[in-house]
Amino acid sequence: MGILFSQEHKVFQITTQNTEYCIGIADDRYIGHIYYGKRLDDLRCGYLMRTKEPPFVPSANRRDKGPFMDVFPFEYPTWGVGDYRESCLKVRTDKGACGCELHYVDHRITEGKPKLPGLPATFEGPGAGKGQTLEIFCRDSVIGLKVVLRYSVFADSDALIRSVSLENESQSPLHIEKVLSACLDMDGEGMERLTLNGSWCRERRMERSPIAHGKQAVSSLRGESSHQEHPFLAVMEPGANQDQGQVYAMNFVYSGNFLAQTEKSQFDSLRVVMGIHPEGFEWVLDPGESFTAPEVVCVYSDQGLGRMSLIFHDLYRNHLIRSPYLHQKRPVLINNWEATYFDFDSDKLLAIAREAKKSGIEMLVMDDGWFGRRNNDNCSLGDWTVNEEKLKGGLKALVDQVRAEGLLFGIWFEPEMISPDSDLYRSHPDWAIKLPGREATLSRNQYVLDLSRPEVVDYAYESVAAILRSADISYVKWDMNRQLSDMGSSYLDGARQGELFHRYVLGVYQLQERLLEEFPKLLLENCSGGGARFDPGMLYYSPQIWCSDDMDPIERLAIQEGTALIYPLSTMGAHVCDCPNHTTGRTTPFTTRAHVAMAGTFGYELDITKISQSDRDKIPGQISQYHKYQPLVREGDYYRIASWRENHQYDCWQVVSKDKGEALVTYVQVLSQPNYRSRKICLKGLDPDRDYRLEIEDTQEFKERAKAKEFDGICRLTQPDGQVYSGRLLMQGGFLIQRLHEDFSSVLLHFIGQ
Numbered sequence: 007m008g009i010l011f012s013q014e015h016k017v018f019q020i021t022t023q024n025t026e027y028c029i030g031i032a033d034d035r036y037i038g039h040i041y042y043g044k045r046l047d048d049l050r051c052g053y054l055m056r057t058k059e060p061p062f063v064p065s066a067n068r069r070d071k072g073p074f075m076d077v078f079p080f081e082y083p084t085w086g087v088g089d090y091r092e093s094c095l096k097v098r099t100d101k102g103a104c105g106c107e108l109h110y111v112d113h114r115i116t117e118g119k120p121k122l123p124g125l126p127a128t129f130e131g132p133g134a135g136k137g138q139t140l141e142i143f144c145r146d147s148v149i150g151l152k153v154v155l156r157y158s159v160f161a162d163s164d165a166l167i168r169s170v171s172l173e174n175e176s177q178s179p180l181h182i183e184k185v186l187s188a189c190l191d192m193d194g195e196g197m198e199r200l201t202l203n204g205s206w207c208r209e210r211r212m213e214r215s216p217i218a219h220g221k222q223a224v225s226s227l228r229g230e231s232s233h234q235e236h237p238f239l240a241v242m243e244p245g246a247n248q249d250q251g252q253v254y255a256m257n258f259v260y261s262g263n264f265l266a267q268t269e270k271s272q273f274d275s276l277r278v279v280m281g282i283h284p285e286g287f288e289w290v291l292d293p294g295e296s297f298t299a300p301e302v303v304c305v306y307s308d309q310g311l312g313r314m315s316l317i318f319h320d321l322y323r324n325h326l327i328r329s330p331y332l333h334q335k336r337p338v339l340i341n342n343w344e345a346t347y348f349d350f351d352s353d354k355l356l357a358i359a360r361e362a363k364k365s366g367i368e369m370l371v372m373d374d375g376w377f378g379r380r381n382n383d384n385c386s387l388g389d390w391t392v393n394e395e396k397l398k399g400g401l402k403a404l405v406d407q408v409r410a411e412g413l414l415f416g417i418w419f420e421p422e423m424i425s426p427d428s429d430l431y432r433s434h435p436d437w438a439i440k441l442p443g444r445e446a447t448l449s450r451n452q453y454v455l456d457l458s459r460p461e462v463v464d465y466a467y468e469s470v471a472a473i474l475r476s477a478d479i480s481y482v483k484w485d486m487n488r489q490l491s492d493m494g495s496s497y498l499d500g501a502r503q504g505e506l507f508h509r510y511v512l513g514v515y516q517l518q519e520r521l522l523e524e525f526p527k528l529l530l531e532n533c534s535g536g537g538a539r540f541d542p543g544m545l546y547y548s549p550q551i552w553c554s555d556d557m558d559p560i561e562r563l564a565i566q567e568g569t570a571l572i573y574p575l576s577t578m579g580a581h582v583c584d585c586p587n588h589t590t591g592r593t594t595p596f597t598t599r600a601h602v603a604m605a606g607t608f609g610y611e612l613d614i615t616k617i618s619q620s621d622r623d624k625i626p627g628q629i630s631q632y633h634k635y636q637p638l639v640r641e642g643d644y645y646r647i648a649s650w651r652e653n654h655q656y657d658c659w660q661v662v663s664k665d666k667g668e669a670l671v672t673y674v675q676v677l678s679q680p681n682y683r684s685r686k687i688c689l690k691g692l693d694p695d696r697d698y699r700l701e702i703e704d705t706q707e708f709k710e711r712a713k714a715k716e717f718d719g720i721c722r723l724t725q726p727d728g729q730v731y732s733g734r735l736l737m738q739g740g741f742l743i744q745r746l747h748e749d750f751s752s753v754l755l756h757f758i759g760q
């Protein structure tokens with residue numbers, strides 16, 4: 007790993023163990039992109055910018071500066087001076103002149119990785135994770151704008167981290183209409199794109215499509231990263247799959263509006279950009295002030311999506327998630343949301359806690375409905391006082407009783423919101439985001455607090471902190487149940503209304519930073535109406551995020567596959583639900599629900615006092631499986647073996663410990679197919695020269711069910727427990743899974759290195 011500058015070739019070479027990123031200073035001091043891919047280790051690569059062929063740089067061919075601007079592979083393209091492709095930077099002067107052109111001034115290579123003011127950012131890890139950073143300083147001297155292009159790498163990662171800062175060196179304000187964080191220009195013929203798309207209860211489904219001429223974007227203008235589209239974009243070779251082919255991916259470390267776009271030009275070249283969405287954005291940069299745009303993580307893999315996922319997972323575990331829980335077992339929780347919704351009181355919660363304790367559950371989480379007059383979702387957001395009609399004797403009394411039962415206690419908040427029917431709104435109607443003279447759009451009957459206003463941030467913080475100070479609370483679920491609209495702030499002046507979207511996100515970050523400073527031992531789980539704010543920005547504050555309100559294990563296959571494409575399994579909030587499932591109406595085996603939830607942080611979201619005795623009897627066994635496997639799931643390497651999304655029949659993934667000493671395979675048969683052979687799955691990531699002994703989980707249950715003639719469970723066991731295979735045989739020959747005689751059934755296979 008290292009960053010080099012060759013004065014002779016005017017080339018910056020940024021290398022990781024397996025990749026290289028090259029930037030050139032072309033004639034006329036234009037900064038161009040040269041190369042990203044497998045290592046070249048050859049600094050004579052500047053010719054790839056094609057400046058020695060027509061239309062040439064402007065000093066050689068002034069009359070054709072326009073065509074040059076429109077074809078040169080700019081490292082950071084600007085708007086208004088002849089490059090008609092998507093720009094990253096658009097600046098207007100106080101006099102209304104809109105155009106910007108950047109030229110190289112200087113650079114600096116430093117050890118380490120700087121923090122970004124007010125923003126989540128990757129950081130140097132302990133030990134092997136040392137970092138290095140290149141800053142390229144460039145300037146538009148006509149408008150007095152300095153731009154810093156920043157690139158960091160870490161010794162133990164193949165990722166490249168980019169960010170951009172602006173500084174106003176002029177005497178008057180500059181209006182930043184657009185500041186994206188990264189651009190990647192490449193030849194890119196025939197590439198395809200991969201995005202994550204969805205909706206509430208259908209988050210982050212993978213979608214692959216051809217790249218056409220013109221612009222194709224995924225974006226959010228909802229004020230959060232959103233259920234609908236995701237701040238991730240990969241371009242890949244058409245044949246690329248899990249194991250092979252080139253993939254270039256970008257992921258935005260930000261939780262608000264974003265734009266991620268491909269653009270195929272008239273010459274079939276490809277420009278990929280990512281950053282804060284320019285629509286609804288304008289930042290007034292006063293003289294002497296700076297603005298830093300959030301960072302983008304770039305990953306190149308020449309071994310398909312599987313390698314890309316491993317790079318993201320390790321980067322986020324080693325360089326982004328700060329929580330002390332990152333490498334710790336998370337308590338098995340039971341959440342009362344789908345058990346009771348708003349209809350609960352201390353007695354109900356305590357009954358759940360007592361029964362949960364008997365089964366080995368470790369924490370009770372009290373969800374929405376404990377404050378103000380919140381007996382439904384129409385009121386009280388902002389009034390964070392305990393409802394003592396529900397919690398008799400107050401919150402502390404309940405927490406103490408739950409603690410006395412031997413469980414930890416967790417609580418739900420939605421601090422960014424305000425209900426029109428709340429004391430807070432009645433006394434501070436101006437604290438809600440809304441446009442003057444216009445009734446703000448309601449969503450779930452609530453408005454959004456104006457977090458650009460410092461006293462609102464203070465109020466929201468104190469509301470949460472006062473509750474946490476009042477009782478022994480170990481965990482907070484931080485929810486956000488509507489998206490932003492009617493973007494008006496009575497706090498910001500007219501010229502700064504375009505700052506509100508970004509200032510809102512900065513307010514959220516500030517709130518969570520303060521929370522972690524005061525309560526460093528708190529386990530924080532972010533959530534947004536399910537998984538609408540599952541992004542690297544939030545992972546900087548919380549080690550886990552609620553993946554989706556859809557807990558149906560079959561729906562979860564696609565949701566968790568898309569999420570695990572980028573994020574480590576240890577970050578995915580996943581619970582066992584009751585059946586029929588509340589969002590799909592589907593009934594699935596209790597064991598399958600547990601197997602799928604075990605790929606995440608694991609917990610239960612059902613009324614344990616009401617489920618069937620036979621389901622309840624399975625919980626202790628499931629929890630001991632969780633305890634057994636969670637270090638592996640949390641720390642191991644994730645491999646996708648098969649996807650139900652693609653084959654319409656079954657899903658299969660695997661986690662292998664870093665030392666290749668053990669592996670856990672989860673196989674889910676979605677629909678049972680009659681009269682069919684066994685299915686062969688090829689394992690991945692094992693040591694080919696090592697033997698592995700098979701251990702099949704839940705065999706007792708299969709035998710019992712087969713005996714009771716519930717299903718022909720015995721067919722799962724034709725490859726017996728204790729069988730030994732070489733890693734090579736399992737990876738190249740494969741393992742045979744017998745047909746499971748039931749829809750939606752699953753099996754956990756543990757391979758233990760000998």
Ligand code: DGJ
Nearest residue numbers: 343373374533535536555
């Ligand atoms: C949305 C969350 O995703 C749910 O789990 C639950 O907490 C509700 N909000 C409560 O309003």
